[in-house]
Amino acid sequence: MSAILQETSKRADWVLGIDIGGSGSRAALEPVSGGAGGAGGAGAAVGTRHLFEAEPVSISPNGSSALPVIASLIERVRAERPDAALAGVGIGATGLASLVVSPAASLASLSASAGAPVALAIDAVTAHLGALGGSAGAVVAVGTGSIAIGTDFRDVWRRVGGWGHLYDDRGSGAWIGIEGLKAAIQTHDGVTTDAPALLSAAVSRFGPAPTWPSQLYTRDDRGAVLAGFAADVAGLASVGDDVATRIMATAGALVAGTLAAALDPALPARAAGVGGVFASGAAFTAAFAEAFARIAPDATLVEPAGGPLDGAVELARLVAADEVVAAHPPFIWR
Amino acid sequence: MSAILQETSKRADWVLGIDIGGSGSRAALEPVSGGAGGAGGAGAAVGTRHLFEAEPVSISPNGSSALPVIASLIERVRAERPDAALAGVGIGATGLASLVVSPAASLASLSASAGAPVALAIDAVTAHLGALGGSAGAVVAVGTGSIAIGTDFRDVWRRVGGWGHLYDDRGSGAWIGIEGLKAAIQTHDGVTTDAPALLSAAVSRFGPAPTWPSQLYTRDDRGAVLAGFAADVAGLASVGDDVATRIMATAGALVAGTLAAALDPALPARAAGVGGVFASGAAFTAAFAEAFARIAPDATLVEPAGGPLDGAVELARLVAADEVVAAHPPFIWR
Numbered sequence: 001m002s003a004i005l006q007e008t009s010k011r012a013d014w015v016l017g018i019d020i021g022g023s024g025s026r027a028a029l030e031p032v033s034g035g036a037g038g039a040g041g042a043g044a045a046v047g048t049r050h051l052f053e054a055e056p057v058s059i060s061p062n063g064s065s066a067l068p069v070i071a072s073l074i075e076r077v078r079a080e081r082p083d084a085a086l087a088g089v090g091i092g093a094t095g096l097a098s099l100v101v102s103p104a105a106s107l108a109s110l111s112a113s114a115g116a117p118v119a120l121a122i123d124a125v126t127a128h129l130g131a132l133g134g135s136a137g138a139v140v141a142v143g144t145g146s147i148a149i150g151t152d153f154r155d156v157w158r159r160v161g162g163w164g165h166l167y168d169d170r171g172s173g174a175w176i177g178i179e180g181l182k183a184a185i186q187t188h189d190g191v192t193t194d195a196p197a198l199l200s201a202a203v204s205r206f207g208p209a210p211t212w213p214s215q216l217y218t219r220d221d222r223g224a225v226l227a228g229f230a231a232d233v234a235g236l237a238s239v240g241d242d243v244a245t246r247i248m249a250t251a252g253a254l255v256a257g258t259l260a261a262a263l264d265p266a267l268p269a270r271a272a273g274v275g276g277v278f279a280s281g282a283a284f285t286a287a288f289a290e291a292f293a294r295i296a297p298d299a300t301l302v303e304p305a306g307g308p309l310d311g312a313v314e315l316a317r318l319v320a321a322d323e324v325v326a327a328h329p330p331f332i333w334r
Numbered sequence: 335m336s337a338i339l340q341e342t343s344k345r346a347d348w349v350l351g352i353d354i355g356g357s358g359s360r361a362a363l364e365p366v367s368g369g370a371g372g373a374g375g376a377g378a379a380v381g382t383r384h385l386f387e388a389e390p391v392s393i394s395p396n397g398s399s400a401l402p403v404i405a406s407l408i409e410r411v412r413a414e415r416p417d418a419a420l421a422g423v424g425i426g427a428t429g430l431a432s433l434v435v436s437p438a439a440s441l442a443s444l445s446a447s448a449g450a451p452v453a454l455a456i457d458a459v460t461a462h463l464g465a466l467g468g469s470a471g472a473v474v475a476v477g478t479g480s481i482a483i484g485t486d487f488r489d490v491w492r493r494v495g496g497w498g499h500l501y502d503d504r505g506s507g508a509w510i511g512i513e514g515l516k517a518a519i520q521t522h523d524g525v526t527t528d529a530p531a532l533l534s535a536a537v538s539r540f541g542p543a544p545t546w547p548s549q550l551y552t553r554d555d556r557g558a559v560l561a562g563f564a565a566d567v568a569g570l571a572s573v574g575d576d577v578a579t580r581i582m583a584t585a586g587a588l589v590a591g592t593l594a595a596a597l598d599p600a601l602p603a604r605a606a607g608v609g610g611v612f613a614s615g616a617a618f619t620a621a622f623a624e625a626f627a628r629i630a631p632d633a634t635l636v637e638p639a640g641g642p643l644d645g646a647v648e649l650a651r652l653v654a655a656d657e658v659v660a661a662h663p664p665f666i667w668r
Contacts, residue, residue: 160525168516178500
């Protein structure tokens, strides 16, 4: 690959990062020289970033639409910016490991279409690259789901969580939504009396309680529907509702436990939390910080340097520079 | 209806009870006189009972197969026992309220096919009729799901639970399975270390942990799959595993709370618990009895007189005797 890069060094001076998500997909085209070089690079080249937006990934009984969405984004960037020859492409996508039959098999065609080497990663890996700028440590990403990755992108790959709302993803948006609905239905049924505001919020969102099962059990995107209710739970916590506050605080503590478990002893004790639930309010963030300090007293919690799109660009730079980003399914495919 | 019964009194001297379940369906044909007459009748006429077995109900995107299964069972009984003219038919079926579009609309054709009046009820109602023999009180039925009904079959109809594994059915087989998988995945991920036996049991049943999501999230019968794992949790509790014992004991206490909440103050304080989870061992039953005595100290817990098929026969007797079994959707359709 180094030989190829040398041959085309005059032209291939752009990198492309792609973030494929459940609520939207984006690509960022940047000069390869702008802020490249590992730690600190992510998010540094926003001034010369060209953004492309695309539809979210959709999940059907036939699988995930991630690969077609990626392919069409690459085509679009190539068509709209024929001058911008690519040195590397980094892609982060949700649900890759469990919902795309063979991520590795599609690399050759994506690479041919891009005219550059491609690395494909699960979104938790690009979240890590964006938050810690390519350096080693642990990052937890908390949106609809919750997953932590502890890695140095070489030898250590520790995954905690991310197994879905049914028996995992503790502290995630879906988890918060489920806990809110549990409190609501128990108040509806007269098992408890302590969550009238959550019951009222659930009725406002979903309608009368007897209609909830037909809305939740029939939908393939029930995790996202549940996570939608998390916004109501967070809103009630922010105005002091007791049960909602307890749910958000428990979520924060659980996420801290997930992050701490990803801090492999072989990694530097640096950690960060990213994702929408970290913007849900003080009940969550205060409990998260308190619990993390208690569980991992020797670790440093850092502010994330960037988001998953920054991480995808960082991955593209690592690929373009031929730095070590080993294939490591089900985390990264090269 | 009384006039019709008098006209046909020489012929219509049989009752038919039908129980449509997720793991099998059954019909019981009995003489109308055998043990009839409300309380104490259920289960009294086993000696003269003729049993018919049929397939379980299946759930597809098109809905439930409950009504076709019921119709074919009635046809079979009529064909095999043309001498047994029916005075009444009582049917209990799982998922009627939420999965059958219009239970009431099918009553006329079922009644024409049976040549007798028909009452159709959710399975929690026939569980109640079987357990308390038609008398008033509260009954909780705990299998894959968990639902309690407090009723006098006239004025009071209180339902608690039964809203499914996602945010309810606390203490049910599905709930126990989820709690077991939560402990297993947290041990797998290194969040905790305390459930190696549950992890080992889950791997034996489902295979390596990374394969669990593709088995659980793609199946329409995930509640039943989860409840299957409850048997492993109960087995580990019976040999003293700490985490499994704690899960089963918590399940028992939650079921007691569900049952107590169904004891409307207007009902006599009599209650019973039925369903497979009550046969899961002492960890569950001891915690259930202890918690119920604490939550509802003035209520009497009675041994169930019979099961849901007995309850369906009881419902058929009430219908045949023209006793008050008012239509009360979504509990009973007449």
